[in-house]
Amino acid sequence: MVQSSQIETGLRAELARISESEGLIVALDFDGTLAELSSDPWGVRALPESVVEIERLASRTDTKVAIISGRSLHALKRVVQFSSTVALVGSHGAETESKSPTVLTEIETQLLEQLREAHREVQAQFPGAEIEIKPAGAALHTRALGSLENTEEAQQYLLTLVAELDHDHKIHHRYGKEILEFTLRHSDKGEAIQELKSEFEAQAVLFIGDDVTDEDGFAVLTPQDVGIKVGEGQTRARFRVGSPVQVARVLELVRQPESNRNP
Ligand SMILES: [Mg+2]
Structure with a gap:
């Protein structure tokens, strides 16, 4: 025990x-x-x-x-x-x-592919960085980059690339522990808890x-x-x-x- x-x-x-x-x-x-x-x-x-x-x-x-x-x-x-x-x-x-699974419009699907391409470009520049693919986004994991400086550099590069393709401000981003994540569908854990609350007394x-x-x-x-x-x-x-x-x-x-x- x-x-x-x-x-x-x-x-x-x-x-x-x-x-x-x-x-x-x-x-x-x-x-x-x-x-x-x-x-x-x-x-x-x-x-x-x-x-x-x-x-x-x-x-x-x-x-x-x-x-x-x-x-x-x-x-x-x-x-x-x-x-x-x-x-x-x-x-x-x-x-x-x-x-139901996330459904994206055609324009959003194209944007998502560009977003993932931007992640791949950063991964090529920063060996050790990992990409996590999500249904409506992608995330860059930098735990294996070894230093805060490398993490910040990789994240800044990715933010610049994403800003260049996100003309209509459709892409949301958030930071976690050595992770920078982008998504076309905003959601957060507060909303998830509220949903559970409305579902279960x-x-x-x-x-x-x-x-x-x-x-x-x-x-x-x-x-x-x-x-x-x-x-x-x-x-x-x-x-x-x-x-x-x-x-x-x-x-x-x-x-x-x-x-x-x-x-
Ligand atoms: Mg956690």
Whole structure:
């Protein structure tokens, strides 16, 4: 059994409170939250102890568990294997298993191809940079470039190329941890959480994430909800834990608040 002693008292009390909610949404980011960050996007897996806790929570009738990732739904499915009671949400909320696939106009399709070409050009100039293809966009991963300077240089080059082709300002961009992402369809984790809330009657939401793109999720939480930031960096979340290992402990405390009283 994982230990709960490293979770701060205030957070433990809040987890005990929401565990008694009539209807709870547990929304979790994947990379850096359930899984340690890695330069191999396909090799990462959620920590086994978190997988166990997620399955246990998802088997409750009053709890909805959703994994909300910036990855495309396809890329998310390659790295997670949960039972069907766990909802998978990709592309920061743009893709769910029940939503119809993204449909682009002909002009948007051409623009998307130019956007991906711009990514390939930057990749050719900066060996080690990785391109992630998404249904309505693309992302440049710079974790393997080694220095902040190289990352900034590669991102600036890509921003310049995209600005040249985006005459009608149709392309949105956002930064994550060593990732710069462009999309023709805006969506964010705040919208994804609101959609879950309207779909499932819930008294409270627990949302956990590690990246700047998770801040949209923390922004829509109410005082009944609990937001937890994983790791360093500015945040709107009320609480913070140090690592994915502690995320597993948090999930255990939601499922089993009595371990809260006897850490
Ligand atoms: Mg993350």
